[in-house]
Amino acid sequence: MESEILLIGIVSMLFLALGVIFFVVLYQRRVIAHQLELKTINQQKELELIQASIQSEEAERMRIASELHDDVGATLASARLFLYKDKNAVFDESVINQSKELLDESISKIRNISHKLQPATLQHLGLELSLQSFIETIDRSGKISVKHTPVNHLPRVAANIELSVYRISQELITNIIKHATATIISVETNATNNHISLLFTHNGLGLTQIEYEEQIYKKGSTGLKNIVNRVKSIDATLQFYKSEDSSFATELIIPISSKNKLSNGND
Numbered sequence: 551m552e553s554e555i556l557l558i559g560i561v562s563m564l565f566l567a568l569g570v571i572f573f574v575v576l577y578q579r580r581v582i583a584h585q586l587e588l589k590t591i592n593q594q595k596e597l598e599l600i601q602a603s604i605q606s607e608e609a610e611r612m613r614i615a616s617e618l619h620d621d622v623g624a625t626l627a628s629a630r631l632f633l634y635k636d637k638n639a640v641f642d643e644s645v646i647n648q649s650k651e652l653l654d655e656s657i658s659k660i661r662n663i664s665h666k667l668q669p670a671t672l673q674h675l676g677l678e679l680s681l682q683s684f685i686e687t688i689d690r691s692g693k694i695s696v697k698h699t700p701v702n703h704l705p706r707v708a709a710n711i712e713l714s715v716y717r718i719s720q721e722l723i724t725n726i727i728k729h730a731t732a733t734i735i736s737v738e739t740n741a742t743n744n745h746i747s748l749l750f751t752h753n754g755l756g757l758t759q760i761e762y763e764e765q766i767y768k769k770g771s772t773g774l775k776n777i778v779n780r781v782k783s784i785d786a787t788l789q790f791y792k793s794e795d796s797s798f799a800t801e802l803i804i805p806i807s808s809k810n811k812l813s814n815g816n817d
Contacts, residue, residue, distance in 0.1 A: 626656050669716065677712040677746075678704040678739060681719055685737055694727060694735060701740040708810040714780045715748070715804060718788075721777050722750050722800055730754030730798070741806075748802045756798025762790040 672680040682698050689696040706712075719737070726732055732754025740747045757765065766774045781788050786804040793799050 626652070628652050672712055672716055673709070676704070676706050677715055680712075680716055681737065681739065681748075684716075684720065685723075688723065688727075694733060696723070696735045696737065699736065699738045701738060702742075704739055704741050704746055705806070705811055707746070707806055711784050711804065711806070711810060714784045715746070715786075715802070718777055718780050718786075718802060719748060719750075721773055721780075722802075725773055726750070726752050726754065726756075730756055744806060746804045746806055750800045750802075751793070751797055752799075753797050756792065756800075757790045758792055759790045762788075 669680055671683055675683075678700060682700075685696045685698045688694065723735060723737070726735055730752055732752035734753045736749075736751045738749040738751070740749075762774070765771050766778050777788070781802070784804055786802060789801045789803075791799055791801075
């Protein structure tokens with residue numbers, strides 16, 4: 551009788567052990583399947599961001615090509631017509647003057663295109679003064695109040711970092727003006743030994759971090775996707791949140807190191 555009870559006990563323990571093993575294997579399979587699913591979702595999201603970046607770059611190339619062809623090209627063609635109007639005609643100073651005016655206009659247009667690609671103030675004056683100039687320009691429009699508060703002076707850093715931060719700032723401010731129905735925007739800039747931070751606060755409608763993370767993967771959110779790509783390119787972090795006074799804020803933090811600081815403030 552005792553042997554039968556022992557046998558039943560051993561069999562029960564075996565079944566229990568097999569049950570535990572089966573449960574562990576099943577759980578591990580589910581964990582692996584979930585991890586693979588998450589990996590697939592993340593890869594899909596990364597692909598969407600890359601595609602958005604490519605589309606943005608292509609759109610920018612098309613815009614520049616269109617401006618060069620339709621605007622600058624047409625002006626230069628007009629100047630050429632004036633210069634070759636009549637090869638056998640007597641020298642006409644008015645034709646030369648008109649050609650000069652057209653050439654000056656072309657040069658001005660090319661400078662404007664160049665400024666859109668790489669603002670001259672950014673190269674010569676740095677990020678802080680360039681942001682201040684951009685903010686003052688918007689504030690002077692009278693459509694919205696935009697103020698800049700420098701807590702600490704921003705150091706000069708590598709050109710690619712300054713350009714990315716400048717473009718991110720432009721995009722964030724433009725998005726607030728377009729979508730937030732805000733009347734006041736505040737931009738606070740600060741710097742420590744190892745990072746630069748920019749805080750954008752406004753009194754309109756805004757995004758929380760959760761809403762931001764949902765929006766960047768929605769179709770048509772090209773502006774936000776471009777911001778994400780620029781943020782990633784400089785290893786920065788971007789946080790959206792609602793303040794206690796019901797205003798919305800966006801904080802951009804950019805890590806800096808001795809290797810990307812410019813010692814003399816020159817490139």
